[in-house]
Amino acid sequence: MTTMAEPLARAADVGGPRQPLLEVEGLTKHFPVRRSSFFGPKPVARAVDGVSFSIAKGETLGVVGESGCGKSTTARLLMRLIEPDAGRMVFDGELVGGDLDLRDLRRRMQMVFQDSYASLNPRLTIAESLAFAPTVHGIPHGEAIAEAAALLEQVGLDPGIVLHRHPHQLSGGQRQRVNIARALALHPRLVILDEAVSALDKSVEAQVLNLLVDLKERLDLTYMFISHDLNVVHYIADRAMVMYLGKVVELGPVDRIYADPRHPYTRALFAARLSHDPEKRTTAAVLQGDPPNPIDPPSGCRFRTRCPLAAEICAAREPAVIDLGEGHTVACHLHDPLAGHPEARRDA
Numbered sequence: 001m002t003t004m005a006e007p008l009a010r011a012a013d014v015g016g017p018r019q020p021l022l023e024v025e026g027l028t029k030h031f032p033v034r035r036s037s038f039f040g041p042k043p044v045a046r047a048v049d050g051v052s053f054s055i056a057k058g059e060t061l062g063v064v065g066e067s068g069c070g071k072s073t074t075a076r077l078l079m080r081l082i083e084p085d086a087g088r089m090v091f092d093g094e095l096v097g098g099d100l101d102l103r104d105l106r107r108r109m110q111m112v113f114q115d116s117y118a119s120l121n122p123r124l125t126i127a128e129s130l131a132f133a134p135t136v137h138g139i140p141h142g143e144a145i146a147e148a149a150a151l152l153e154q155v156g157l158d159p160g161i162v163l164h165r166h167p168h169q170l171s172g173g174q175r176q177r178v179n180i181a182r183a184l185a186l187h188p189r190l191v192i193l194d195e196a197v198s199a200l201d202k203s204v205e206a207q208v209l210n211l212l213v214d215l216k217e218r219l220d221l222t223y224m225f226i227s228h229d230l231n232v233v234h235y236i237a238d239r240a241m242v243m244y245l246g247k248v249v250e251l252g253p254v255d256r257i258y259a260d261p262r263h264p265y266t267r268a269l270f271a272a273r274l275s276h277d278p279e280k281r282t283t284a285a286v287l288q289g290d291p292p293n294p295i296d297p298p299s300g301c302r303f304r305t306r307c308p309l310a311a312e313i314c315a316a317r318e319p320a321v322i323d324l325g326e327g328h329t330v331a332c333h334l335h336d337p338l339a340g341h342p343e344a345r346r347d348a
Contacts, residue, residue: 010187011108013057015093020054021190021222022078022109027051027087029077033295045294047073049246051087055190060216060223062237062254064230064269068291069243071226075192078224079111092189107137110183114195116175120167126152126178127163133185151181156211173204177211184219192224197232209236230273234258239327242266245291245302252328262330265303301333313340 030044094100130148149159155177242250268287304314333339
């Protein structure tokens with residue numbers, strides 16, 4: 001008889017703590033769109049365009065940026081819910097699609113989505129939803145149901161009350177806790193949280209955030225936390241990655257970036273965040289206009305059409321990724337003395 005411990009045992013740490021859990025290089029996804037005329041090249045929306053980053057074991061990487069910047073598409077590409085056009089992924093030293101097949105990848109990497117109701121099958125009870133993945137991986141149904149009860153306890157829900165209910169019988173906060181429990185059912189090492197608390201009211205949001213912090217410590221998890229709420233990312237993340245129009249524009253330790261953002265877009269994004277201090281009111285728009293069309297992005301730096309410091313070099317050439325030290329990088333000509341930006345030396 002197959003036991004639960006064998007197929008659902010947590011994947012071993014292959015390369016040790018110094019080896020990144022996930023390395024992503026050149027991740028790209030262009031979506032074809034309907035063209036206005038029969039002639040000419042077929043247009044594409046450049047949703048994710050050459051994104052590279054890594055996630056260390058045991059850390060939380062926060063991903064921020066405006067709507068449409070490519071955050072959620074990046075998450076779906078990592079999970080292979082969408083197939084990338086290009087790019088390379090290495091999970092704990094194993095090449096995804098090579099040494100590591102998608103079935104094993106999805107056991108080691110799970111995702112929690114924003115819409116807690118749409119994420120659950122309304123026809124299944126909570127017990128059936130939680131037991132589904134373990135059953136697919138060879139666990140007897142009775143053991144999978146017992147494991148479902150234990151998972152509910154881990155996320156602070158009473159199995160006696162919740163286990164045999166349907167999603168519509170639960171509150172939004174309870175449903176999101178169920179989704180977190182379902183993500184933990186296969187004992188993953190990396191959990192991607194895509195706006196997982198943004199639909200909750202503030203009191204429930206705080207409870208779920210504290211739950212995530214507690215689970216990370218108890219289960220030795222690694223998180224990729226996507227959110228539009230900069231204050232939440234500052235609370236939960238170890239490093240922050242800022243995206244704009246399918247590109248990574250700044251990446252580094254969260255305290256360093258929040259204290260001294262170096263990319264003009266990051267500065268504008270942080271200046272626009274809400275403050276609980278009535279004396280710190282935003283009286284003028286710090287970022288003018290909407291992001292450009294991803295079908296026809298600007299040449300060079302994609303932020304240049306909205307950047308108050310844009311110069312000729314910003315249109316002529318895409319900025320290189322500049323290492324500012326201590327793991328802090330930025331893609332901006334202002335910090336490249338060799339780029340020829342007139343304000344580079346003063347601002348770098």
